[in-house]
Amino acid sequence: MIDVTTLAGLTLLGAILGLDMVSFPQxxxxxxxxxxxxxxxxxxxxAAGLVVGVLLECFxxxxxxxxxxxxxxxxxxxxxxxxxxxxxxGGDGASRIAxxxxxxxxxxxxxxxxxxxxxxxxxxxxxxxxxxxxxxxDAAAIVGLQWTGIIVDFGRAGAVTALLVVLLVPVRNLVxxxxxxxxxxxxxxxxxxxxxxxxxxxxxxxxxxRGYGWWMLAGLLVGLGVMVAR
Amino acid sequence: xTAARTLPLGTWLRVFARLFAVQGGYNYEVMIGNGIAFAAExxxxxxxxxxxxxxYHAALARHSRYFNSHPYLAxxxxxxxxxxxxxxxxxxxxxxxxxxCCGPLGAAGDRLIWAGWLPFCSALGLLAFGVGLGAAxxxxxxxxxxxxGHIALRAWGLRAGYREGLQVxxxxxxxxxxxxxxHVARGTxxxxxxxxxxxxxxxxxxxxxxxxxPVVELGFAAVLAAVxxxxxxxxxxxxxxWRVGVGLLVLFVLYSVVR
Numbered sequence: 001m002i003d004v005t006t007l008a009g010l011t012l013l014g015a016i017l018g019l020d021m022v023s024f025p026q027x028x029x030x031x032x033x034x035x036x037x038x039x040x041x042x043x044x045x046x047a048a049g050l051v052v053g054v055l056l057e058c059f060x061x062x063x064x065x066x067x068x069x070x071x072x073x074x075x076x077x078x079x080x081x082x083x084x085x086x087x088x089x090g091g092d093g094a095s096r097i098a099x100x101x102x103x104x105x106x107x108x109x110x111x112x113x114x115x116x117x118x119x120x121x122x123x124x125x126x127x128x129x130x131x132x133x134x135x136x137x138d139a140a141a142i143v144g145l146q147w148t149g150i151i152v153d154f155g156r157a158g159a160v161t162a163l164l165v166v167l168l169v170p171v172r173n174l175v176x177x178x179x180x181x182x183x184x185x186x187x188x189x190x191x192x193x194x195x196x197x198x199x200x201x202x203x204x205x206x207x208x209x210r211g212y213g214w215w216m217l218a219g220l221l222v223g224l225g226v227m228v229a230r
Numbered sequence: 231x232t233a234a235r236t237l238p239l240g241t242w243l244r245v246f247a248r249l250f251a252v253q254g255g256y257n258y259e260v261m262i263g264n265g266i267a268f269a270a271e272x273x274x275x276x277x278x279x280x281x282x283x284x285x286y287h288a289a290l291a292r293h294s295r296y297f298n299s300h301p302y303l304a305x306x307x308x309x310x311x312x313x314x315x316x317x318x319x320x321x322x323x324x325x326x327x328x329x330x331c332c333g334p335l336g337a338a339g340d341r342l343i344w345a346g347w348l349p350f351c352s353a354l355g356l357l358a359f360g361v362g363l364g365a366a367x368x369x370x371x372x373x374x375x376x377x378x379g380h381i382a383l384r385a386w387g388l389r390a391g392y393r394e395g396l397q398v399x400x401x402x403x404x405x406x407x408x409x410x411x412x413h414v415a416r417g418t419x420x421x422x423x424x425x426x427x428x429x430x431x432x433x434x435x436x437x438x439x440x441x442x443x444p445v446v447e448l449g450f451a452a453v454l455a456a457v458x459x460x461x462x463x464x465x466x467x468x469x470x471x472w473r474v475g476v477g478l479l480v481l482f483v484l485y486s487v488v489r
Contacts, residue, residue, distance in 0.1 A: 022256060027373065028351070031352070031402070034369050037303050041365065051433065054355075055433070058356075060341045067336060107476075121255045121257070129258055143268060149254045154434075180486055186482075188434040189477065191430055192454045197472060197474070198426060200460075200462030201465075203459065203462075205415065207463070211416070216415075216419040222420075223427040
């Protein structure tokens, strides 16, 4: 189980990562490869968090925030996924639960993305409240609107993280208790799916580039060379 | 166009720092408009009359209206708009500029960052994992390399925008924006080509089926992943990869629970 101190730490981590996603500073701390790893570290199993973070990162490549599109909120979801994998499970429990942790992370990212829409609607209401002052060039209203958005986003991300952790950990325990999957096949299955999705996502990104196939082939040969060499 | 007056270092730093929060008040009414005014505000204090002057309030009012662009390249717009205001450009011309630069800055930023630099850095992170780096190394490589580019782009944007003013279209034609996406995409293809099999090897390091040798087992897993990637690439217009992935994971979890 997760004690109150750890939950508070995870909530703070989720708040910081969620804030990073859009409001400040967009340093990509919210990416799963970072968020899940840090969550794993907070729960005492950094390696399990890293594995889930790498798996989720492959999926995250599929959902880039182009234009004003609606996109998943990876910050709190990455933290939750990292927690699900890293909370002590005994034996190969961390591996056995990896597919569920990735699945829960994906679902959480989609649901949490909805709260970003609510945040923007809230910001629009705040802007409407101060419309006259902003239209008159009142610096306090402009700066205040910006700070309000940042503070509310911080609170939103923290609350979403805490809720996800509190709701998902019991479900994870239930799945772990019922699951007959062994650890190694579970991780391998999730890895095949994630690498396949990631490969498709990379292809989408580069396939309009002249000669991309040769560059990818060159990388593949280097990768295979390293695999054979060790 | 006259030579740009030099911004005091403190003002430059304040504007630069605020650029990182340009989306803090993001909303569907004015998008990042309020953020543009927020970021430029320290520089507007240099307008005649200072914070109490009409020029200051008029500039803030103008720039808090609708604006949308890629958040990193908003730096280019902020630099240009600050220069235009300090040069006393005609407000109608400034308004036309604001309207005209939204699309190009959004498209250039999406191409350079979301379809370029971020996937490249993700591939680097996966490669760092694949070659066996620890958690700190993987996270350090990803966050460190990404933010070198991120911070440099914002700093370049602010400087180039301020230097060129409303003639900033020249900066949009700079090699940074014109040629970088091509080089970054090639780098992404190269690094991803190496990263994916190595990451798969590390993730599947534990031998699963005794009947197969570890090499055959890994090769089998790699072929399955490659087939999935090719299917997703082939039908990219019809299916989202992550949805397929979710479906497969749901099936696995259900199978492992009900078996």
